[in-house]
Amino acid sequence: MSAQAEQHYFVPQPSKWPLVGAFALFFLGLGAAFTVNGVGFGKISLAIGFAILLYMLFGWFGQVIRESESGKYGHQVDLSFRWSMGWFIFSEVMFFAAFFGALYYARVISVPELGSLSYKLLWPDFNAVWPTQVAPAGVEGYRPMEAWGLPAINTLILLTSGATVTWAHWGLIKNNRTQLVAGLFLTVVLGMLFLGLQAYEYRHAMHEMNLTLSSGIYGTTFYMLTGFHGAHVTLGTIMLAVMLFRSMAGHFKPDHHFAFEAAAWYWHFVDVVWLILFVFVYWL
Structure with a gap:
């Protein structure tokens, strides 16, 4: 860990991942509501939501891991x-x-x-x-x-x-x-x-x-x-x-x-x- 990282608080750049997570939650919530009420699009919406959620998790956590391993924290x-x-x-x-x-x-x-x-x-x-x-x-x-x-x-x-x-x-x-x-x-x-x-x-x-x-x-x-x-x-x-x-x-x-x-x-x-x-x- 560098001396500069020890002395200064790391401020990340603006990130797309919270917005991606919002879209994932939207499709998951919509899919759950449709599925419970027997609407055909519900399962498709759930699948889309889970796919976006996995993309966000891999991308966001991967970014955090890279920042940590590079000594920025x-x-x-x-x-x-x-x-x-x-x-x-x-x-x-x-x-x-x-x-x-x-x-x-x-x-x-x-x-x-x-x-x-x-x-x-x-x-x-x-x-x-x-x-x-x-x-x-x-x-x-x-x-x-x-x-x-x-x-x-x-x-x-x-x-x-x-x-x-x-x-x-x-x-x-x-x-x-x-x-x-x-x-x-x-x-x-x-x-x-x-x-x-x-x-x-x-x-x-x-x-x-x-x-x-x-x-x-x-x-x-x-x-x-x-x-x-x-x-x-x-x-x-x-x-x-x-x-x-x-x-x-x-x-x-x-x-x-x-x-x-x-x-x-x-x-x-x-x-x-x-x-x-x-x-x-x-x-x-």
């Missing part, structure tokens, strides 16, 4: 990146807090209240236990998901992946490129394994346990929390895969590697969310 830019990633993760914490709050409300407040004497005249056969077993009309009963099967295996996988990404970070700090690449590769493989097992779990739950989104409040909260977490694991795996390819290309230095740190922060966040989810969704 100094301490102030690094600090801005750290604050930005910190606030982003905080927003994700609030995102999951809302869903865990919904689960808490259903289990601790709604279900006991519906089982109280005040509601016995309306629902005399309702049993105030979790998971609720009163299915909507026309919907067959379901079996709840057990904790000590695939969920426990996936917990072990994610905990191991947290250790491998930390091992990779230690390798980067020690300037051990082999350890860095090996640790990232193992973490990406473990992330993909987690997603594969979760997909198998969903298939088993839907076809053999009759556990679907229509399975009352239990089914809704189960798929809402595990599904959104799976989406975050997917994003984290993609981020770590990019870090792997960059590491193989010789990017990152022991004293200049915030992109790697940001991906590692996000992955540790995903790990912590899963531990909370495993306890309150699967175990208790």
Whole structure:
């Protein structure tokens, strides 16, 4: 990093990428609205939106990577990146807090209240236990998901992946490129394994346990929390895969590697969310 970059805050030139992103969001929103309402152009619009979004992501992030690797970013830019990633993760914490709050409300407040004497005249056969077993009309009963099967295996996988990404970070700090690449590769493989097992779990739950989104409040909260977490694991795996390819290309230095740190922060966040989810969704 040059001395000039350390002393001066980098100000980029006017960029086309925010405008490109606006077009991507426009086509995605339009396509989603049309698709939900059965309009034929909806899927085409969605495809156009995703294509523009991918073009923007590759172009914008590629520009940032080139600027970083050329030494244009100094301490102030690094600090801005750290604050930005910190606030982003905080927003994700609030995102999951809302869903865990919904689960808490259903289990601790709604279900006991519906089982109280005040509601016995309306629902005399309702049993105030979790998971609720009163299915909507026309919907067959379901079996709840057990904790000590695939969920426990996936917990072990994610905990191991947290250790491998930390091992990779230690390798980067020690300037051990082999350890860095090996640790990232193992973490990406473990992330993909987690997603594969979760997909198998969903298939088993839907076809053999009759556990679907229509399975009352239990089914809704189960798929809402595990599904959104799976989406975050997917994003984290993609981020770590990019870090792997960059590491193989010789990017990152022991004293200049915030992109790697940001991906590692996000992955540790995903790990912590899963531990909370495993306890309150699967175990208790």
